[in-house]
Amino acid sequence: MASKTKIFIVLEFVTGGELFDKISSKGRLKEDEARKYFQQLINAVNYCHSRGVFHRDLKPENLLLDANGILKVSDFGLSALPQQVREDGLLHTTCGTPNYVAPEVIKNKGYDGAKADLWSCGVILFVLLAGFLPFEESNLMELYKKIFKAEFLCPPWFSSGSRKLIKRILDPNTETRITIAEIIENEWFQKGYRPPTFEQEDVSLDDVDAIFDESGDSKNLVVVRREEQSATPVTMNAFEFISRAQGLNLSSLFEKHMGVVKRETRFTSKCPANEIISKFEEAAASLGFDVRKKNCKLKLQAKKIGYKGHLSIATEVLEVAPSLYMVELRKTAGDTLEFHKVLVLRRLLDYWLPSKIYVGGNFNIISIARYSNSGD
Template sequence: MAMSSRLSGGSSGGSGRTRVGRYELGRTLGEGSFAKVKFARNVETNENVAIKILDKEKVLKHKMIGQIKREISTMKLIRHPNVIRMYEVMASKTKIYIVMEFVTGGELFDKIATKGRLKEDEARKYFQQLINAVDYCHSRGVYHRDLKPENLLLDANGVLKVSDFGLSALPQQVREDGLLHTTCGTPNYVAPEVINNKGYDGAKADLWSCGVILFVLMAGYLPFEESNLMALYKKIFKAEFSCPPWFSTSAKKLIKKILDPNPSTRITIAEVLENDWFKKGYQPPVFQQEDASLDDVNAIFNESTDSPNLVVERREERSTTPVTMNAFELISKSQGLDLGSLFEKQMGLVKRETRFTSKCPANEIISKIEQAAVPLGFDVKKNNYKLKLHGEKTGRKGHLSIATEIFEVAPSLHMVELRKAGGDTLEFHKFYKNLATGLKDIVWQSGDEVKDNEVNSGAGGVSS
């Protein structure tokens, strides 16, 4: 952490940064329909954190207050070396801010992207940490329900950290029968009973996802992969998959017991912990149970809006230039940038964000993006150096919406980031390819790229 704090310390430069309590907010790390996650810095300690920002109005509309309070209270009490820490919770009149540990090692699956599949011993080491985290949270009554690659992060020492525990399934509800009823998650990782929507046991469903993750770590590809959704579901319902020849017999046996389509005969976590393959080189987690206070959680869910605990989002003077990126943000941006194309084809993974650099002035970039997006059927909303593009047509997962932000990296060099804020990732990719054609005049190319593109007359060196 020392290096990252030092690097990020230099830029509180008042370029339109927002302050919430003692945190200065930076770039957006990700967003979904209910929440946005931003990089932030504690100005008192200089420590980097991630802040999940929930929209109070949406939370109220979905009658989620009770559930969110429960989930947050439990997460606040969870202290486990393989689960992202939740430090504190704040609220303003319109938003809830959840302050969490920020880890710098990238996603676990980036390792496969760069090196290919993992050796069995290394895969087992991560699987043991994953099971430790999942088992501990289950013992506290918290289920993840959306375990997938982007929720598995590594810290600077290569220790696995599961993120979004207890927060991934916020709009979900447990019904009177005590089972969860929501189809959520990435289809490839989701247990058959979840897709079936007959109600399911969160512990059994989480274990199924862990089994898929173990398979991917050791194989380098997904056990269930079909471009057609119904064909994919059929395979999952029957647990139709085969292990590659390099899996050891005992690993194959364990994976088959985990990927059992019938939850009542599926192996349990307690049985996994006793499995010989799993136990090899196993080190039980070491941690102290510290006392954590729930005062902040209770305060923000206090019925009275005049609660003295409310924070205010203060923006330092409105900026007339794009946000300048400091060194640390740039470094953390570039992690996981270099996903091999082979990996994307094999894994069926498409990134949810993409970026390019440009030497044009920021306002020229903005108007070029607008000119390129409108004919593709997008409604454009502008706010300083940010754009929200909203698709007019309904796609496979609702309307495609894209958030665009421009950062100044050097005096005459901007980085433009496009992030999928809603809709289908494959549709986002297709949109980006079309958009790239309209932007080729403004994308900065290195000499080599210019030569390549003259040969290929392609889409202008846009890197994703």
């Protein structure tokens, strides 16, 4: 936050100190306690990787604990962002703490940030269970030789499950090294595992759920006459249209949204409303969404569980003019980045309709895309 003269940085108050201090004072941890911290670490690193962020300096000194013993990953000073990945799909900056760094990083020929982070997680798991490092030499070159060969010995108190998992993580061959998805399915890892939970976002659903939950069958109501509702879209007036157009939205005078992933997008079409709805249903079903329809409103819910539960998208067709319709898509539940990917990949939009004009949301510019049977 900032005023004209001051900048304020607000951070979470983490009172438990570094995980490193806990290991230093207690020595090695019991297997169940070590596994609990490792599970939280894998959840956190997996989440970072889903955003294209690679930490590149994972070690117990950079893992903090709150008052409840919940792990917090800190110190992203060496982390890499998606734009740092070169044309070959790899990172090329050699960085990290020598005892925790992956062999491919030292070779200086490019490396996969996710696989390098996972190696560091394997070293951390070893330290949690053993109380000392798997690779440790006073001479840096001797240390690197051991890392290149994955030359280490597990203490006799390691269980067979933890021993096998560590050996699969600390595999110098990146092609055969275990992945995070495989770790999560690992039998040793799964013991007492609790998948990550996320705070619910403060998002107004605008009675989306209420629209679909109306039964109309309450015994407390006396129905004199029931008429079928026509499936015609709501007509927008000029002021409503202007307020939804990003370029004319006055909120930009008071708020800045730099780098924020939008939770909604819109486009217009000259196709009839019923055709728009049917194309939506077809496209959504092909992308693995359950579809609920009522008049000119749709509620799409992903069948597959994402990072923050099932992705849910509310869609409404609005009439701007007698032959022009606006289609609005809003994320009502789930992960914003997953919603963003659905739109940016344009897999959903490419099913749709000639003459699409995007008027706001994720695209930030007004563009026109035309559909042609010839594929032009």
